[in-house]
Amino acid sequence: MNGLPGFLRLLEGPQTVGRGPAFWIVFAIVFAMACAYPLFSDGYTVGNTVYFFVWVFIALSLCLIWGYGGSLSFGQTAFFGIAGYSYGILTLNFGSAYGFTLVALVLAIAIAALFALLLGYFMFFGRIAGVFLGIVTLAVTLMLERFMAQTAGPEWRIGVARLNGFNGMSAMPPLTIPWPGGDIVLFADIGLYYAVLGLLLLVYLGLRILMNSAFGNVIVAIRENPERAEMLGYDVRKYQLITFVIGAALAGISGVLYTVWGQYITPSSMGMTAAALPLIWVAVGGRSDLTSTLIGTLVVLAAFQALTIYGSQYALVFMGVLLVLTVLIAPNGLVLGVMNLISRLATRRSKGDV
Amino acid sequence: MALLELRGLNKHFGGLHVTNSVDLVLEAGEIHCLIGPNGAGKSTLFRLILGEHHPGSGDILFAGENITALKPFARIHRGLSVKFQVPGVFKGLSVRQNLEIALQRTHRSVELAREIDRLLTFLNLEAEQMQTAGNLSHGQKQWLEIGMAISLKPQLLLLDEPTAGMSPEETHQTGEMVQRLNADGMTVLAIEHDMAFVRQVAQRVTVLHLGQVFAQGSIDEIVADERVAAIYLGQAHA
Numbered sequence: 001m002n003g004l005p006g007f008l009r010l011l012e013g014p015q016t017v018g019r020g021p022a023f024w025i026v027f028a029i030v031f032a033m034a035c036a037y038p039l040f041s042d043g044y045t046v047g048n049t050v051y052f053f054v055w056v057f058i059a060l061s062l063c064l065i066w067g068y069g070g071s072l073s074f075g076q077t078a079f080f081g082i083a084g085y086s087y088g089i090l091t092l093n094f095g096s097a098y099g100f101t102l103v104a105l106v107l108a109i110a111i112a113a114l115f116a117l118l119l120g121y122f123m124f125f126g127r128i129a130g131v132f133l134g135i136v137t138l139a140v141t142l143m144l145e146r147f148m149a150q151t152a153g154p155e156w157r158i159g160v161a162r163l164n165g166f167n168g169m170s171a172m173p174p175l176t177i178p179w180p181g182g183d184i185v186l187f188a189d190i191g192l193y194y195a196v197l198g199l200l201l202l203v204y205l206g207l208r209i210l211m212n213s214a215f216g217n218v219i220v221a222i223r224e225n226p227e228r229a230e231m232l233g234y235d236v237r238k239y240q241l242i243t244f245v246i247g248a249a250l251a252g253i254s255g256v257l258y259t260v261w262g263q264y265i266t267p268s269s270m271g272m273t274a275a276a277l278p279l280i281w282v283a284v285g286g287r288s289d290l291t292s293t294l295i296g297t298l299v300v301l302a303a304f305q306a307l308t309i310y311g312s313q314y315a316l317v318f319m320g321v322l323l324v325l326t327v328l329i330a331p332n333g334l335v336l337g338v339m340n341l342i343s344r345l346a347t348r349r350s351k352g353d354v
Numbered sequence: 355m356a357l358l359e360l361r362g363l364n365k366h367f368g369g370l371h372v373t374n375s376v377d378l379v380l381e382a383g384e385i386h387c388l389i390g391p392n393g394a395g396k397s398t399l400f401r402l403i404l405g406e407h408h409p410g411s412g413d414i415l416f417a418g419e420n421i422t423a424l425k426p427f428a429r430i431h432r433g434l435s436v437k438f439q440v441p442g443v444f445k446g447l448s449v450r451q452n453l454e455i456a457l458q459r460t461h462r463s464v465e466l467a468r469e470i471d472r473l474l475t476f477l478n479l480e481a482e483q484m485q486t487a488g489n490l491s492h493g494q495k496q497w498l499e500i501g502m503a504i505s506l507k508p509q510l511l512l513l514d515e516p517t518a519g520m521s522p523e524e525t526h527q528t529g530e531m532v533q534r535l536n537a538d539g540m541t542v543l544a545i546e547h548d549m550a551f552v553r554q555v556a557q558r559v560t561v562l563h564l565g566q567v568f569a570q571g572s573i574d575e576i577v578a579d580e581r582v583a584a585i586y587l588g589q590a591h592a
Contacts, residue, residue: 014451214458221455224444231404231442232456232502233430 011205013212015068015220017289017339022346034197043189047261050188052301053196054257059281059297060207060290061250066279067287068211069243070223071129075119075137076251077275078144083112083252084265085148088169093159096173096183101260105175109252116248117241124240129226141275148267168266175260188261196257203250207290210246219243273316280323286333296335356415357382357510357541363402363412365395365565372398374565375412380510385532385542387552389576390562391585396545397439399562400512403543404436405429417509435508439515439545441495445488449479449498452487456502469505477501492519500528504535511535513544517551529554561585 012019018027038046058076065073086108094100122128123136152165163169175186175195186192210216218239221229230236259265268274285296300322307315330337358380365373373395380386388396401407403414405426414422421429444452453470461469474480477497482490487498496516503511513532517525525548532542532555546552552559552573559576561569569582576582 014448217451217455217458220447221444224446225442227406228438228442228444228499228502229455230426231430231436231438233427233459233506235425235427 010212011208013216015211015216016208016291017336017343018291031201035194038190038193046190046193047188048305050193050196050261052298053193053200054254054261055278055281055301056200056254056294056297057203057257058251058254058278059285059293060203061247061254062278062282063287063290063293064207064211064219064250065243065247067282067289067293068216068219068223069240071240071244072131072134072279073137073244073247074134074275074279075116075141076247076278077270078137078141079112079116079248079251080255080258080274081141081144081148081265081267081270082115083108083255084259084269085163085169086111087256087259088172088265089158089161091172092161092169096176099176099178101173101176105256105260108256109249112252112255113245113249116245120241120244120248124237124244127237138275141270142272145267145270148270166267168264168268170264172259172263174263186260192261199253199257203253204290204294211290215239215242277319280319282333284322284326284334286336286339288332289336289339292333292336292339296333299335355382356380357417358403358543359413359415360399360403361413361415363399363414364410365398365402365407366410372565373402373409376562376565376567378560378567380541380543382509382541383536383539384557385536385544385555387556387559387573388543388545388562389547389552389559390568394562395565396562397514398565400436400514400545403429403512404434430506430508433509434512435503435506435510436512437496437499437503437514437516439518441492441499443487443490443495443498443502445486447487448484449487449490450474450483452498452502453505456505460506473501473505493521493524496520496528500531504540508540510541510543513542513546515545515547517546517548522550525551526554 008024037049041049058080061076061079062073065071065076087104090104090107091101094104119137119140123133128136148163149166151163152167154162156163156165161169174188175192177184177186184191186195211219218229218234221232221234222236222239226236255265255269258269281297281300282293284300285294286292300319304315304319307318326334356379358378360376360378363373363376364371376395376399378399388399390396398407402409405421405424405428409422412422413420416429416432416434419432421432424432444455447455450470453473454466457466457469457473471480474483477500479494479498479501482494487495490498496519500513500516503513516532517528520528529551532544536542536555542555544551544555556573559571559573560567561576561582563585568585569576569579571579
């Protein structure tokens, strides 16, 4: 189990599509292309790509909680917002010197995770499940949006950071890495691109290892039949809570990165539309697989942006239509359907050779 | 020595008295069958033993310890295991993964793989191991779930209608398997309607009727009891 083959084995299993040398060679090529891409592009386009990448983390969080865990959470945008605002409040108060923005990044994600721990404790240990989980998490999200929207007055401040109501917070410092000979500031172009790409790689591979571990087995077992899982000796509530907290941390990563990308965060990032869109990306891609979610999210986001140029209302209608079509034609997700088709064809061919 | 002891268990659902002061002692090492007409409270009694329902009053003692307040998963850790009435397999996962989930709490890596293979052979499901469990026949699902339940190596195995939907031959095989497990020291409490199965395996039988213990004894004593025939066996033989 040593070396590269041993490591690859940790990344493969029944819970994730894609295995064997062919998959990992394609993966390495795609990653190399992603690394080389800024060399052949301009700063604005690269910055726009970062924007797409930022959303993948929240999509993966939903994939984990909903696709693998079977609990539909509308609350991911709440954790997104909490982390984003936390980053703003921390960095506006304490600045960016001595690498504090990186500390703020970690703290903001931790605050979102802590909030999820509290909320999740009452939900899962109160045995709230199914559609009620969706209702509770949606209510929390909308409540946070309403609350933040009414913080326009000067009395709503934490330290020097004004919450600014519906206009949101802005002008927080970008991520800054302390470096001898001058700090490296990750503005929303090439610098931030590589940081986010690296983080995305780590999170994707980390989640693959997690889902193919014994822990991942229990998570899908709970999705399939929680009663049976409990009767095999697993404390279902504990596993659901841990998954929920990990998911909240991932949504928090999106929230912080979104905030540093545009240097602003507003309450509408926790609104109804913001809460619904990730569900569509994940459902269209294929919620029960990490790779499908990743690809699906990037494709749908790019299509959405292209359509927005012609009129944002039509783009939203299109998203709705896309969701309905997915549910009707490929309930497991379009990307996942295509990937399963490819792997079936590949197996048939290799069997034909023998 | 008593392995499981139920003392005055009461459970109400609204106005319905589902179990009414049930006292039951299960000796370590026995195969005990629980019979009774539909609605007698058999499955409710299982859910009380497992902790899915909580009794209004009464105590549950397992291996001398009062487990009445324990959560279901904690009771499993103490040495209980169950096969449900409706097959409770993980339908969307492969047969192999079903067993892996059951075994991974107590086994790791190479040992885990070996134990899964051993169970697949034991259950005669080797050829189906990569199949989705939802695609198995009803009988195979029953076997798979029994396999998951016994893989925990419990002290007490609860079986809720283990042979439902099985052919007479499969039923007989299941009976033999239960006897083999019992010979290895496993205590078994089974709810069963199939009298051939009860006759094959039961060392003692308890008849439950309207939430109360109605009669108890060997299968021959139960069959000879005219009161029991009136409430239950009469219907079963009809």
